[in-house]
Amino acid sequence: MDDAEVLKKRGYIMGINLGEGSYAKVKSAYSDRLKCNVAVKIIDKKKAPRDFLERFLPREIEMLARVKHHAIIKTYEIFETSDGKVFIVTELGVQGDLLEFIKRRGALPEDVARKMFRQLASAIKYCHELDIVHRDLKCENLLLDKEYNIKLTDFGFSRRLARDEDGRVILSKTFCGSAAYAAPEVLQGIPYQPKVYDIWSLGVVLFIMVCGSMPYDDSNIKKMLKLQKEHRVHFPRSKVLSVECKDLIYRMLQPDVTRRLCIDEVLMHVWMQDPKSVSDTTLSKPGESSHHQNQIKALYGKESGPEPSDNEQVIQEERHADLDKLSEQVQRTSL
Known part of the structure; x- marks a missing residue:
């Protein structure tokens, strides 16, 4: 199942590409539940280096789930598919960086x-x-x-x-x-x-x-x-x-x-x-x-x-x- 189909099943309509690296990419999407646009970071664990998977990714997920502050990007949802892709759905910075x-x-x-x-x-x-x-x-x-x-x-x-x-x-x-x-x-x-x-x-x-x-x-x-x-x-x-x-x-x-x-x-x-x-x-x-x-x-x-x-x-x-x-x-x- 491709990324768009995965997101559609979770209530998101995938939009444009916001950025892409060797093992991760960021897409915009529209959330039916939230009634707004969001950012979706998609990490392919099959392509990611071991150090990232063992140290940095678990820390990032832990931090995102823990921090809640008005000046920190809001995390709505984190889930993983059976084929080894992690989806991190967050607030979208609509004015860019x-x-x-x-x-x-x-x-x-x-x-x-x-x-x-x-x-x-x-x-x-x-x-x-x-x-x-x-x-x-x-x-x-x-x-x-x-x-x-x-x-x-x-x-x-x-x-x-x-x-x-x-x-x-x-x-x-x-x-x-x-x-x-x-x-x-x-x-x-x-x-x-x-x-x-x-x-x-x-x-x-x-x-x-x-x-x-x-x-x-x-x-x-x-x-x-x-x-x-x-x-x-x-x-x-x-x-x-x-x-x-x-x-x-x-x-x-x-x-x-x-x-x-x-x-x-x-x-x-x-x-x-x-x-x-x-x-x-x-x-x-x-x-x-x-x-x-x-x-x-x-x-x-x-x-x-x-x-x-x-x-x-x-x-x-x-x-x-x-x-x-x-x-x-x-x-x-x-x-």
Whole structure:
């Protein structure tokens, strides 16, 4: 029985292809029961490597079944067929992922970035309080719903923290994720604190949000590591950022793991405090347009980003070139 028939029997009408790898693919589908479109990740266990089947897939399924947070993609159903295919049905990020959004629209204004980043940070706080670490935080794993709210996805490298008999966290030795978002201790092959690794990746994500480019060029890992270990963070001259925003990024991109912020410190940072912001713990009711959505539409419109002036054209071209390079980096730099 083909995938479309399997899904049809479960009440789904299969739609377009959203992505495909060597042993997994993601399809859109319409759910008769939910009356909405969903995403379906289909994993062919016959084609998947043993390490993935024995370690990472069971962890991903466990995490998806466990986590329930408004800024984490919702999992509706997980089932397996007799021919060895696993179907994971989740909420659909109808606005695509954050990287594609920034490539189309450019760097985000700080007030918009703050709202999105607060949503992401709240999701990581929720995970860390459950002793769950993501270990693959990157813009491609941050989907946007119809109102441009962040939805964290892809728990393929996530895991529960292991502790020794004294309750101390056992360091991780699995070097996973993408080099462009990886902390220096991970790139150096040093056993690491997984929660602290997540914070570094958050710093990279926030840099991309407000700058529209990567903080480091990973085409030369040795050079990148040198800059990271010297705690050098260069912000583009074309971007005017607040001191508070730069300070938060700088503190997350701290090479000394004993001084890097924890997630509570990230959330308490002065840049994250905005009394006028809409609470990230509430979602708009179906059919209602949130303040967040209206703000983004006002800035960018529905279909296209802001038209650059003649003076901004060169900056726009440089930024898009940086992000095109970023896409190439992400494709080649899985650890």
